[in-house]
Amino acid sequence: MKIIEVESYEKLSLLAADMIASQVLFKPDCVLGLATGSSPLGTYENLASRCGEGRLDFSRVRTVNLDEYCGLTAENPQSYRYFMDQNLFGRVNIDPANTHLPDGSASDMEAECARYESLVESLGWPDLQLLGIGHNGHIGFNEPAEDFPARVHTVQLAESTIKANSRLFDRVEDVPTMAVTMGIGTIMKARRVLLIAGADKREIVERAFHGPVTPQVPGSILQLHPDATVIFTRS
Numbered sequence: 001m002k003i004i005e006v007e008s009y010e011k012l013s014l015l016a017a018d019m020i021a022s023q024v025l026f027k028p029d030c031v032l033g034l035a036t037g038s039s040p041l042g043t044y045e046n047l048a049s050r051c052g053e054g055r056l057d058f059s060r061v062r063t064v065n066l067d068e069y070c071g072l073t074a075e076n077p078q079s080y081r082y083f084m085d086q087n088l089f090g091r092v093n094i095d096p097a098n099t100h101l102p103d104g105s106a107s108d109m110e111a112e113c114a115r116y117e118s119l120v121e122s123l124g125w126p127d128l129q130l131l132g133i134g135h136n137g138h139i140g141f142n143e144p145a146e147d148f149p150a151r152v153h154t155v156q157l158a159e160s161t162i163k164a165n166s167r168l169f170d171r172v173e174d175v176p177t178m179a180v181t182m183g184i185g186t187i188m189k190a191r192r193v194l195l196i197a198g199a200d201k202r203e204i205v206e207r208a209f210h211g212p213v214t215p216q217v218p219g220s221i222l223q224l225h226p227d228a229t230v231i232f233t234r235s
């Protein structure tokens with residue numbers, strides 16, 4: 001695994017956007033695995049600017065997102081679909097039909113998990129998967145556990161995750177307690193993985209990428225991925 005330290009969040013975002021843009025240039029109909037949250041905001045901003053200036057073409061790109069809250073419809077401003085539309089999809093020339101997230105409002109979540117896993121497989125798995133990491137080491141919404149989950153599944157969010165994500169809700173009680181997420185097995189099938197981590201993630205970056213591989217720190221599995229890059233900053 002390649003671990004790259006940069007001096008600022010701006011540099012991190014620029015470098016991550018460079019990697020994604022080169023993937024799109026190399027394979028214009030590539031499948032990008034995408035993440036939500038604070039970490040990729042600068043990366044998405046960079047990609048949107050490049051696209052606006054005509055330097056990047058998303059017209060043939062397909063995307064699959066990692067996860068979605070259960071119980072929120074696409075129109076809900078707290079949903080990850082809404083986040084992606086606002087921060088990336090609505091700002092680049094991507095065909096909305098080529099953008100995919102799990103449907104957190106599906107009435108049969110078991111069927112939805114199976115549908116989403118098959119969809120990602122039918123697209124040939126991501127050429128490049130972008131990830132953030134939680135303070136507890138989660139990637140996607142794969143929380144610390146006894147085993148690494150293989151496939152798309154629903155998950156009970158950890159108390160610490162609910163607390164961390166409550167910054168984006170009016171009240172902590174409004175944060176959904178369940179989510180649907182790609183499994184660790186799904187994520188590991190991506191040809192390349194890029195994890196970005198800002199200064200607030202110093203401690204977990206150390207534990208996940210310089211410590212033992214364990215499902216108690218789900219992100220640590222990336223040490224075993226054949227093509228994983230971590231870009232992080234301490235400031």
Ligand code: F6R
Binds near residue numbers: 131138141
């Ligand atoms: C989001 C996701 C999560 C976040 C992680 C870090 O789609 O899968 O694993 O990447 O919670 O979130 P931020 O970037 O907000 O610190």
